[in-house]
Amino acid sequence: MIADALLPTVWAGLLAFAVLAYVVLDGFDLGVGILFAVERHYDQRSVLVNSVAPVWDGNETWLVLGGGGLLAVFPMAYGLILPALYPTIIAMLLALICRGVAFEFRFRARSVFGRFCWDAAFFVGSSVAALAQGLTLGGLLQGVRHNGPVYAGGWWDWLSPFTVLCGVAVVAGYALLGACWLIWRTDGDMQTRARGYAWYLGLAVLGLTALVSLWSPFLHPQFWVRWFGWPNILLTSPVPLLLAALAVGFRRGLERAHHLTPFLCAIAWFTLCLGGLGISFWPLMVPPDVTIWDAAAPAASQRFLLAGAVFLVPAILAYTIYSYWVFRGKIGADTHYH
Amino acid sequence: MFGLNAIELARAQFGFTIAFHIIFPAFSIGLASFLAVLEALWLITKRRVFLDLFRYWLKIFSLGFGMGVVSGLVLSYQIGTNWSGFAQRAGPVVGPLMGYEVLTAFFLEAGFLGVMLFGMKRVGPALHFLATCVVAFGTLLSAFWILSVNSWMQTPAGYTIAPDGRFLPADWWAIIFNPSFFVRLPHMVLASYLSVAFVVGAVGAWHLLATRGRNEAARTMFSMAMWMATLVAPAQIMVGDLHGLNTLQYQPAKVAALEGDWDTERRAPEILIGFPDMKAETTRGAIAIPWLGSLILTHSLDGEVPGLKQIKPADRPDSTLIFWTFRAMVGIGFLMFGLGAWSLYARRKGRLAEDRWLHRAAVVMGPSGFVAVLCGWITTEVGRQPYTIYGVLRTSDSVSPIGLPGVATSLVAFVVVYMLMFGAGIFFILREMAHAPVAGEPGPSETMPQRASGIMPGAQQLHPAGDPA
Numbered sequence: 035m036i037a038d039a040l041l042p043t044v045w046a047g048l049l050a051f052a053v054l055a056y057v058v059l060d061g062f063d064l065g066v067g068i069l070f071a072v073e074r075h076y077d078q079r080s081v082l083v084n085s086v087a088p089v090w091d092g093n094e095t096w097l098v099l100g101g102g103g104l105l106a107v108f109p110m111a112y113g114l115i116l117p118a119l120y121p122t123i124i125a126m127l128l129a130l131i132c133r134g135v136a137f138e139f140r141f142r143a144r145s146v147f148g149r150f151c152w153d154a155a156f157f158v159g160s161s162v163a164a165l166a167q168g169l170t171l172g173g174l175l176q177g178v179r180h181n182g183p184v185y186a187g188g189w190w191d192w193l194s195p196f197t198v199l200c201g202v203a204v205v206a207g208y209a210l211l212g213a214c215w216l217i218w219r220t221d222g223d224m225q226t227r228a229r230g231y232a233w234y235l236g237l238a239v240l241g242l243t244a245l246v247s248l249w250s251p252f253l254h255p256q257f258w259v260r261w262f263g264w265p266n267i268l269l270t271s272p273v274p275l276l277l278a279a280l281a282v283g284f285r286r287g288l289e290r291a292h293h294l295t296p297f298l299c300a301i302a303w304f305t306l307c308l309g310g311l312g313i314s315f316w317p318l319m320v321p322p323d324v325t326i327w328d329a330a331a332p333a334a335s336q337r338f339l340l341a342g343a344v345f346l347v348p349a350i351l352a353y354t355i356y357s358y359w360v361f362r363g364k365i366g367a368d369t370h371y372h
Numbered sequence: 373m374f375g376l377n378a379i380e381l382a383r384a385q386f387g388f389t390i391a392f393h394i395i396f397p398a399f400s401i402g403l404a405s406f407l408a409v410l411e412a413l414w415l416i417t418k419r420r421v422f423l424d425l426f427r428y429w430l431k432i433f434s435l436g437f438g439m440g441v442v443s444g445l446v447l448s449y450q451i452g453t454n455w456s457g458f459a460q461r462a463g464p465v466v467g468p469l470m471g472y473e474v475l476t477a478f479f480l481e482a483g484f485l486g487v488m489l490f491g492m493k494r495v496g497p498a499l500h501f502l503a504t505c506v507v508a509f510g511t512l513l514s515a516f517w518i519l520s521v522n523s524w525m526q527t528p529a530g531y532t533i534a535p536d537g538r539f540l541p542a543d544w545w546a547i548i549f550n551p552s553f554f555v556r557l558p559h560m561v562l563a564s565y566l567s568v569a570f571v572v573g574a575v576g577a578w579h580l581l582a583t584r585g586r587n588e589a590a591r592t593m594f595s596m597a598m599w600m601a602t603l604v605a606p607a608q609i610m611v612g613d614l615h616g617l618n619t620l621q622y623q624p625a626k627v628a629a630l631e632g633d634w635d636t637e638r639r640a641p642e643i644l645i646g647f648p649d650m651k652a653e654t655t656r657g658a659i660a661i662p663w664l665g666s667l668i669l670t671h672s673l674d675g676e677v678p679g680l681k682q683i684k685p686a687d688r689p690d691s692t693l694i695f696w697t698f699r700a701m702v703g704i705g706f707l708m709f710g711l712g713a714w715s716l717y718a719r720r721k722g723r724l725a726e727d728r729w730l731h732r733a734a735v736v737m738g739p740s741g742f743v744a745v746l747c748g749w750i751t752t753e754v755g756r757q758p759y760t761i762y763g764v765l766r767t768s769d770s771v772s773p774i775g776l777p778g779v780a781t782s783l784v785a786f787v788v789v790y791m792l793m794f795g796a797g798i799f800f801i802l803r804e805m806a807h808a809p810v811a812g813e814p815g816p817s818e819t820m821p822q823r824a825s826g827i828m829p830g831a832q833q834l835h836p837a838g839d840p841a
Contacts, residue, residue: 091441092482099474101448106471109463109538116452116459117772123453124782127446128789134442135793138435142800155793183460185773331464332534334541339468346475353483 036340038333042326045107045336046319048343052103054308056096058211058301063090065212067133067160068205069231070153078224079153083137085219085365090137092354094130106339110183111319111329117185118178119170119192126166133159161205168204172197175314176253177321196249203242207304210235214297221364229288232296236288240281243307247274250314254322257314273310277303378776379768382454385783387753389446391746392790396440398745401515401561402568403433404508407488411501424589424813429572432804434489439797441482448474454779458760458770465531465539465547466521473517481510512561519560523553525761526752527622539761551622555615562608563748565600566708567741573597574738577731579808585725589809594734595724601712609705613668619755620669623762624678626755629691630698631665632658633679640665640677645699648691653681655695687758694751701747704740711737 036044063086073079104112116123132155140152169192176196179187213235216228251258261270280299287295315321319329330336407429414422448470452459459467487495487503495503530546531539541547576594579587620627627633632648632655633640642665646658666675680688711733718727756762760770 088486091438091485092479094441094445095474095478095482098445098448098478099471101452102467102471102474105448105451105459105463106467109460109467112452112463112467113456113460113772116449117456117774120453120772120774120778120782123449124785127449128785130445131442131789131793134445135439135797138438139796139800142803185456189775189778331467332538332540335464335468338541338544339471342472342475346479350475350479350483357483357486 036337039327041333041336041340042107042330043317044340045103045330046317046326048347049100049103049107050308050312052096052100054305056093056100057308058304059093059096060090061208061304062086062211062215062297063093064133064160064164065208065210066215067156067212068164068209069212069216070157070160072231073227076149076153080141081220081224081365082216083140083156085216087137089357092357094134097130103339107331107336108319108326108329109331111324114178114180114183114185114320114324114329115174118180118187119173121189122166122169122173122192126163126170129159129162129166131159132156133163160208164205164208165201168201169193169197171204171311172200175200175250175311175321178324180320180324196253199242199249200246203239203246206235206238206242207307210239211297211300211304214300218294218297219365225293229291229296233288236281236284236296236300239303240277243277243303247310256318256322260314260316270313273306273313276306280306378774378779379771381776381779381783382771382774383767385779385786386450386454387750388783389443389450389786389790391749392794393440393443393447394745394749395742396436396443397511397514398560398564398567398742399436399571400433400440401511401564402566403429403436404504404511405565406568406572407433408501408504408508411504415497415501420811421589421592424809424811425593427813428589428809430489432801434485435797435801435804437481437485439794443794444478452772453774454772455760455770456772458765461537461765461770462525462539462761465541466524468541469517469521469524469548473514473521477510477514477517480513481507484510515561515564516557519557520548520550520553523556524548524550526556526756527552528761528764533764539765552615552618555611555618559608559611559615559748562604562611563741563745566604566608567745569597569600569604570708570734570737570741571739573601573734574736575805577734578805580725581728581731581735583808587808588811589813591725593809594731595719598712598715598719598724598734601708602716603712605705605708605712609709612702612705616669617671620678623755625680625683625687625689626694626752627669628678628680628683629689629755630694630751631669631677632691632695633665633677634681635679636676636682637679638666638674638676639663640669640675642668646695648695650688650690650692655691689755689757694754697747697750697754701744701751704744704747707737708740708744 066082066086069082070079073082101112104115136152136155136159140149140156143149143152172194173192176194178185179191210232213228213231217225217232220228251261260266280303284296284299284303286292287299317325317327319326407426410422410426410429413419414426484503484506487500488507492500524547527550528539529550530541530543532542534540572593576590576592576597579590580594583590585591616627628636629648632643632646634653634655639662641660641662643655643658643660646655646660648655663673665677667673669675669677680691711730714730714733715724718724718730724730758767759765760767
């Protein structure tokens, strides 16, 4: 049995994993929606949608798990973060609704105008959801003013140059994941175009990641000490080096026309970024001063849900991996739906 | 804004989004079970008509399920955006139950929906039937956890309260199986079944009217739906009665409010129609039947029925709305019972497929189940006020510190987006229903994308194009 004091650490790890799963999985399918901006033809867009259609629903369930898990295990953080970032959360939810239904309805619309509207809803929904998630991340990173467990900040606290930078970075990052997904899952002209998008998006994401990484240590003294203090710097310095190595691998993957390498590099890139966030945050749940122990539910609550999660999360993972296996293979331009 | 404060707007917004959300799961719970029955009948009898009906309703199921997923996502976060006080205090108790709902039910349904929608050809009938049953079981499991949370908020048990005001779990068994859970869960599941039965009945009746009774699939679905009305409506009335007894025992204020009773008395009358006035502490223009109130609520002419005056004014639920929603729900229940009895009579006369007035009535009753579900839900949740956790945590202590303009803006945004998106969804569902089921009904079109996270195969796999990666 796990000791009570260790439970919040275990749960923080599990929730971080849920966030990573969500960001990577829904990231590429939101990214595919963002790429509607440059993929204009209806049939091409159908290929994009079909490539993610079998899996998007399950991808989004990780977001529900993130919300539900936060409520169950860190209720204090849940009740503090959501009011603080109310506008960005509500915007994200509304955007995800638009996108979720447009998915289904764009194939049922019979008029050109109807198709245009649902495509627009899909594009705007995907983009706004990504932007809102970036703003939420930025808002959390820059810290939440509070009085005990109650949010004490203002209506516009979430909006700052830093949060906008984070928002843009997440939009670009998701679009990159989407483009790399398409390199893997399509062929012919579509794949060639996706390589082009991935090239520019890769450059943009590299730049934006560097900006966010350089900016965030200045937000709180803790972040600075964590990254640049001695002896931490010994542990943190490999992170940027690994990022650079991945960038090289990504470039070679594109140049040598690999199918899967760019996507794997992009996923590893996101994983590293989240790892970097973990380094900054730990053991905080809500900067500047709420730790995971402050935010945690009583041990009885954590233990009760953990008992089920240790069996259910692996089962869910197993059939998720199996579903990706079943749906493997190219979505060629000649196999789109008539 | 209209003299409303931030709490009332937060309630309005939450109520609006849940009102939409409750419709789709109610539809999914009933329809998933109906689909499992249809497939079982097809496997047993090998009659083509059951497969046709299965495929016909499967397309509609996939639309409704998708909307349930996205509207449910909203709720996972809205509890925090609107009710952070509730989340922080009650999170240790209700959070894990909701966590189990996501882990056991949500992933289960989302996972096997793909097989159910598109996997018939690939996995064969037996495995496919298993997938249908898993999805149906998943919807019931969802209902189990969510109704457990909801019941706990009505009749909290198995907890202690910490000095800082947080609810701490003491006995999970007592929390999950709290005193009103045993009546609330069957009441809701039967309500889902009845709602779907009346939708199916209305669609069958519509096509019977259009084809003058010649469509075999329409005849079959109408007959099945009317059996449900005949059998389940009386069962639901009995469960509803048990629910009433339970509420009288644990939430007398709610019973007093929904009955519009002010004075606690024995041999209480039943007010059929009236206008409760919370300020004047009376129900105006009441038309009442002597002794009936005691008879219904206590099953005895002499039983004592609570009145609102025994409760402090600050602790009273507002009677003006729930007096009417309760009557609408009960009235619809008896209309359903009446239609079931009428159909039984027509069936015995051998006129079930010919009685055009019965068909017209069934068409009109099509949405009645959803109206009853909404009315019942309003009755029980508004009747819980002014508490979020009955008798323990007030709504005013549950609300988030969000200013009026913020809540008002987001309320407007929710209304606009929901009207557009779910309005379109309902339009597409009605368009599917408007086309008559045909022999050799195609399933969810393989020229359309499969939208679920399925563990199974879909259209892409029917066109393998090689994978050089």
